[in-house]
Amino acid sequence: MEHDRTIPQWETEDTPVSPARRGFLMLAAASGAAISVGRSAAAFTDVPFAAADLDDDSLIGMYRTILQIRWHERRQADEMLSNPDYRGYNHFYAGQEAVATGVCAALRNSGPREQLDLVYSSHRPSGHAIAKGVDIPKMVAEMDFRATGMNGGYGAEMHISDPDVGFIGADGMIGPAPVIASGSAFAFRARGSDQVAVVFAGDGNYAAPHFHSTLNNAKLLDLPLIYVCENNLYHQYAHYSLSCPHEDIASAAAAYGITAETVDGQDVVQVYNAAKRAVDRARAGNGPTFIEAKTYRYYNHWGAPGAKVGELGAFGYDPLAITHFRPEKELRAWMQRDPVDISRRILADWGVMDAARAAEIEDEVKAEIEAAFEWALSQPLCTPEDGLRHVFAEGTVPARQFG
Amino acid sequence: MAMKSWMYSVLEAVQHEMQEDPAMTWIFELTPPVASNPGRPVINLETEFGRKRVVNTGIDENWMASAVLGAGLAGSKSATYIPYQGACMPFEVIQNVAGKLRSMTGGKASMPVVWIIEMTGQTPGFGGQHSCYEEDSYYMHIPGVRTVIPSTPYDAKGLMHAAIRSPDPVVYLYPAGLRTLTEDVPDEAYEVPLDKAAVRIEGSDLTIVSSGAGMPVALEAAETLAGEGASVEVIDLRVLKEMDTETIVNSVAKTKRLLTVDQSYYTLCPGAEVIARAVENVDGVKVKRVAFPDAPPPASPEMFLWMRPGPQQVVEAARAIL
Numbered sequence: 001m002e003h004d005r006t007i008p009q010w011e012t013e014d015t016p017v018s019p020a021r022r023g024f025l026m027l028a029a030a031s032g033a034a035i036s037v038g039r040s041a042a043a044f045t046d047v048p049f050a051a052a053d054l055d056d057d058s059l060i061g062m063y064r065t066i067l068q069i070r071w072h073e074r075r076q077a078d079e080m081l082s083n084p085d086y087r088g089y090n091h092f093y094a095g096q097e098a099v100a101t102g103v104c105a106a107l108r109n110s111g112p113r114e115q116l117d118l119v120y121s122s123h124r125p126s127g128h129a130i131a132k133g134v135d136i137p138k139m140v141a142e143m144d145f146r147a148t149g150m151n152g153g154y155g156a157e158m159h160i161s162d163p164d165v166g167f168i169g170a171d172g173m174i175g176p177a178p179v180i181a182s183g184s185a186f187a188f189r190a191r192g193s194d195q196v197a198v199v200f201a202g203d204g205n206y207a208a209p210h211f212h213s214t215l216n217n218a219k220l221l222d223l224p225l226i227y228v229c230e231n232n233l234y235h236q237y238a239h240y241s242l243s244c245p246h247e248d249i250a251s252a253a254a255a256y257g258i259t260a261e262t263v264d265g266q267d268v269v270q271v272y273n274a275a276k277r278a279v280d281r282a283r284a285g286n287g288p289t290f291i292e293a294k295t296y297r298y299y300n301h302w303g304a305p306g307a308k309v310g311e312l313g314a315f316g317y318d319p320l321a322i323t324h325f326r327p328e329k330e331l332r333a334w335m336q337r338d339p340v341d342i343s344r345r346i347l348a349d350w351g352v353m354d355a356a357r358a359a360e361i362e363d364e365v366k367a368e369i370e371a372a373f374e375w376a377l378s379q380p381l382c383t384p385e386d387g388l389r390h391v392f393a394e395g396t397v398p399a400r401q402f403g
Numbered sequence: 404m405a406m407k408s409w410m411y412s413v414l415e416a417v418q419h420e421m422q423e424d425p426a427m428t429w430i431f432e433l434t435p436p437v438a439s440n441p442g443r444p445v446i447n448l449e450t451e452f453g454r455k456r457v458v459n460t461g462i463d464e465n466w467m468a469s470a471v472l473g474a475g476l477a478g479s480k481s482a483t484y485i486p487y488q489g490a491c492m493p494f495e496v497i498q499n500v501a502g503k504l505r506s507m508t509g510g511k512a513s514m515p516v517v518w519i520i521e522m523t524g525q526t527p528g529f530g531g532q533h534s535c536y537e538e539d540s541y542y543m544h545i546p547g548v549r550t551v552i553p554s555t556p557y558d559a560k561g562l563m564h565a566a567i568r569s570p571d572p573v574v575y576l577y578p579a580g581l582r583t584l585t586e587d588v589p590d591e592a593y594e595v596p597l598d599k600a601a602v603r604i605e606g607s608d609l610t611i612v613s614s615g616a617g618m619p620v621a622l623e624a625a626e627t628l629a630g631e632g633a634s635v636e637v638i639d640l641r642v643l644k645e646m647d648t649e650t651i652v653n654s655v656a657k658t659k660r661l662l663t664v665d666q667s668y669y670t671l672c673p674g675a676e677v678i679a680r681a682v683e684n685v686d687g688v689k690v691k692r693v694a695f696p697d698a699p700p701p702a703s704p705e706m707f708l709w710m711r712p713g714p715q716q717v718v719e720a721a722r723a724i725l
Contacts, residue, residue, distance in 0.1 A: 244461065388698055
């Protein structure tokens with residue numbers, strides 16, 4: 001991946017490389033494992049440190065997370081297409097899994113609340129949520145408005161939230177989340193914490209005035225903020241060139257004096273490496289980072305129940321996309337660089353897992369997701385009167401709909 | 404005259420005004436200014452008037468709202484369609500600039516501008532942020548900005564003509580739940596006045612006042628009550644600023660009973676203002692106010708549908724004062 005010219009060169013010689021990992025790779029190459037030397041060498045060159053130093057469990061964990069996100073959506077899409085009683089909807093993340101996975105793998109996702117790194121998500125949140133470690137069955141229940149869902153059925157897909165894992169949550173609006181995330185980063189800095197705040201925002205967020213406000217203040221105050229711009233080329237139905245004059249949105253961030261880089265968002269290792277550098281920088285008190293991940297969503301802007309296979313592409317083409325919609329060839333070209341395939345191949349190349357183990361993990365994930373849906377869709381619906389709760393910390397507000 | 408959908412009627416008005424005035428501009432975001440109607444030519448403002456006059460921007464409602472104001476100050480009529488996703492993001496420029504500018508300039512500011520602000524709240528499951536029927540209360544509070552809220556395709560077209568031609572800035576609220584309505588709408592240009600409520604049904608026992616997305620609910624309830632022998636008068640406010648006090652007072656003076664119906668939150672819903680004006684001017688009025696509770700709309704359809712005022716709740720509230 002060519003780096004943007006605005007990106008400072010990394011001082012790779014300062015970076016410790018795990019002897020274990022290096023030794024392992026040398027061994028794998030020497031033993032003529034069932035991988036091409038060329039690909040191995042290329043992968044190694046691309047990944048001088050960071051991900052290459054992760055232990056096997058962490059690497060496999062990333063592969064597993066990517067699969068969880070993918071199969072959650074595949075399973076949910078099936079539900080939308082086949083179950084007339086299913087009511088959940090989603091702004092699908094399929095195709096972008098490596099971004100959430102790579103970033104969150106570099107974060108602190110468990111432990112005491114006051115030490116967790118925080119993630120602010122967008123209106124396309126389920127991938128971020130899963131990568132941050134939310135309880136998948138409870139998320140599935142929330143997305144179908146169940147009383148025992150992650151947020152009691154109050155939020156649904158666009159407002160899922162679980163502060164226990166540092167997932168501040170989804171936001172249905174374009175604009176505010178990055179600025180709010182910078183406020184969390186401000187608080188971390190003020191109280192001397194080494195926590196970092198991460199915001200995932202799409203290419204559509206570039207045009208909002210909040211973009212300027214976020215980056216300007218993050219730089220002025222040296223905030224431990226990581227702005228992950230997921231450039232999937234389209235905000236809703238409009239290509240990002242209609243709202244941004246730059247080919248790389250990262251070049252706009254660089255104008256604020258913020259360290260900015262573009263990464264291949266389909267490659268979890270590249271994303272992880274960029275995130276790791278950003279996290280290290282933020283924890284060390286060296287301020288914000290902007291990461292633009294070039295990526296693509298396979299499905300349409302959103303998916304809802306009642307879709308029919310073959311009609312409207314079943315989440316492909318959308319009737320609202322009157323003047324702008326995606327060329328089929330573009331979609332197919334991006335699918336050739338699928339984040340699941342890429343992560344599987346890298347881990348195979350590194351000798352971390354073989355094809356049999358990869359398939360086994362995928363079967364485990366499918367079973368896990370299946371169990372999540374079975375549990376979630378058997379959960380109770382909400383009690384109507386509970387709609388008057390959670391307005392304030394205590395009590396209920398009066399019913400007014402009866403006069 | 405032909406059966407026309409809501410959006411076709413609105414864009415017909417805009418198309419006419421843009422043909423009449425080559426300086427007029429239109430700014431949109433994600434919703435292309437396109438409408439079709441059986442047996443009628445497709446209206447596409449973007450292709451008809453070109454991308455110098457008709458532009459879409461990034462997701463930046465602040466720019467959209469500010470840009471039309473700036474166009475107005477420069478002497479061009481201008482309108483923008485702000486979808487529900489960001490319907491209050493332009494609030495500052497409308498409330499603290501446009502609303503006060505005529506006064507602050509001693510009457511010198513030119514503001515022939517229209518902000519079409521979409522409202523949703525009809526869809527169970529959309530959750531808090533995508534349910535925003537409360538915006539009527541926010542915008543109707545602003546002095547210096549006319550705020551209208553049509554509830555029929557006929558009024559939608561006529562109010563759009565009037566809004567574009569008005570020298571005052573106009574917030575044109577569009578309850579998206581009404582997008583499926585169709586009715587006979589004239590082909591030619593006409594105005595619906597920016598200061599008149601409409602009496603939809605005449606009656607003598609009870610006055611029901613509603614607006615926008617509350618109107619189908621009020622009309623359905625009135626039909627049920629009529630079936631029970633009650634003579635119900637139904638008023639569609641159409642205009643929230645400046646509210647048509649005369650029509651309300653004349654009706655309530657006759658019926659002595661007033662029920663307001665809003666999809667907005669209870670506190671400061673349009674009905675609260677209607678009741679205040681009625682009891683200020685008419686003695687001995689029995690009143691009731693049906694509105695959404697002062698709670699963000701929950702996503703769960705079970706909770707949401709129980710909280711949203713429907714025809715049955717309106718009928719029961721009416722019975723309590725009849």
